[in-house]
Amino acid sequence: QQQVKQSPQSLIVQKGGISIINCAYENTAFDYFPWYQQFPGKGPALLIAIRPDVSEKKEGRFTISFNKSAKQFSLHIMDSQPGDSATYFCAASLAPGKLTFGQGTILTVHP
């Protein structure tokens, strides 16, 4: 059972544009929602994370929006750059460190 659903599967954005990736979860017991960036052949790197008692969190060009009632959260990348081209994963946690990942979104930012 896929507990975290992520969309779109792939995304193409022009340089300077906004990239938006969405995730939806089923289990209301999840209490921590991180986003990871992964380059080919590398391990995931933490971008930003949020708890369900917060509706929005911003760190630099990255913003998480969280809708607890809809059980949805999204990542916004402002001023997208070619160097942002990577695979992005949302995740959710029931217990510290134990993550359930979404299916991933391949982001391509064209110069």
Add this chain to the structure above:
Amino acid sequence: GAVVSQHPSRVICKSGTSVKIECRSLDFQATTMFWYRQFPKQSLMLMATSNEGSKATYEQGVEKDKFLINHASLTLSTLTVTSAHPEDSSFYICSGGAGGRETQYFGPGTRLLVL
């Protein structure tokens, strides 16, 4: 952030042999570490939780006798793939968090190819 290393970065082995993968936390101590498996163009799937000084706990569907986990110290967890078969070929990634915190730092991964 904290640093997690893995060794080797890639390994090729013959079917039926065993392969050991090391995961080290370089600048923090981790009583708990996690092992994930990632098939090409797919997501990360949690395999097991590695507990320092006690037995690992495995996710449903993961064979504990095939994927042996040892967490002998606060900075080292090892995953041994026993009697490896081609279907075990995958990208194996570990993670740890300082003081058991939710923030997880991932290792660079180990690419296993079983011929």
